[in-house]
Amino acid sequence: IGVVDQNGHVLRCDTLLGLYAADVLDTHPGAPIIGDIKCSGALFEEIERLGGQAILWKTGHSLIKDKMAELRAPLAGELSGHIFFNDRYYGFDDALYCAIRLINIIAEAKEGGLSSLTSHIAPRINTPEIRIEVPEADKFPLAGKIRDAVMQDAGLAPFINSIDGVRYDRDGNWWLIRPSNTQNAFVVRFEATDEQNMKQVQQGLLRVLQPFNLDQDLIKELDFI
Numbered sequence: 001i002g003v004v005d006q007n008g009h010v011l012r013c014d015t016l017l018g019l020y021a022a023d024v025l026d027t028h029p030g031a032p033i034i035g036d037i038k039c040s041g042a043l044f045e046e047i048e049r050l051g052g053q054a055i056l057w058k059t060g061h062s063l064i065k066d067k068m069a070e071l072r073a074p075l076a077g078e079l080s081g082h083i084f085f086n087d088r089y090y091g092f093d094d095a096l097y098c099a100i101r102l103i104n105i106i107a108e109a110k111e112g113g114l115s116s117l118t119s120h121i122a123p124r125i126n127t128p129e130i131r132i133e134v135p136e137a138d139k140f141p142l143a144g145k146i147r148d149a150v151m152q153d154a155g156l157a158p159f160i161n162s163i164d165g166v167r168y169d170r171d172g173n174w175w176l177i178r179p180s181n182t183q184n185a186f187v188v189r190f191e192a193t194d195e196q197n198m199k200q201v202q203q204g205l206l207r208v209l210q211p212f213n214l215d216q217d218l219i220k221e222l223d224f225i
Helices: 013-027 041-049 061-071 095-108 136-151 195-212 215-223
Strands: 032-036 053-057 075-077 083-085 130-133 166-170 173-179 185-192
Touching: 013 032, 013 041, 013 075, 013 083, 013 095, 032 041, 032 061, 041 053, 053 061, 061 075, 061 083, 083 095, 130 215, 136 166, 136 173, 136 185, 136 195, 166 195, 173 195, 185 195, 195 215
Parallel strands: 032 053, 032 075
Antiparallel strands: 075 083, 130 185, 166 173, 173 185
């Protein structure tokens, strides 16, 4: 599903998932809500604020559905636009059903339209998904070497989540690098609270990638953004 509010602003799936979480948690208080590793930190903060259990999980259609079944989660979503309802639905992604649920949420809003429902969420600066091409045979071995390198760095290790690639997250500023499930590439994403922190997290990942000769490839991709 793709959503644009009344002001012409695109709502990324992780923002949209926060709206659905507010609706679902009304009838499933304290329930686990799943977002994939590429989702904004603002989503997980919003789920916790609403009283839910924020679960960060691996990217991938089947992986998300398996985790939903394991946790009996009523809702899950990926940044890519796939949203999975297990609340009054069957636990798989269906854009038309998501649209109907969103129309109901907007209809119940007192005033201000769709944008008013997300105005309380602190804005973050983030990048789209960035892809760095690597030979298919090198992709997963190289991902393992990067993971091992950061886990051996005492300054990085406490802030690392390695369930799917490597996500460094400190005080809401983070970078992610993970091997794509479908392409001969690494997927990279950054998020920060302001421009200064964005520069810092980008420089941080560039330092990590330098020993693996991937830093210049990332610089080239960042120049396009």
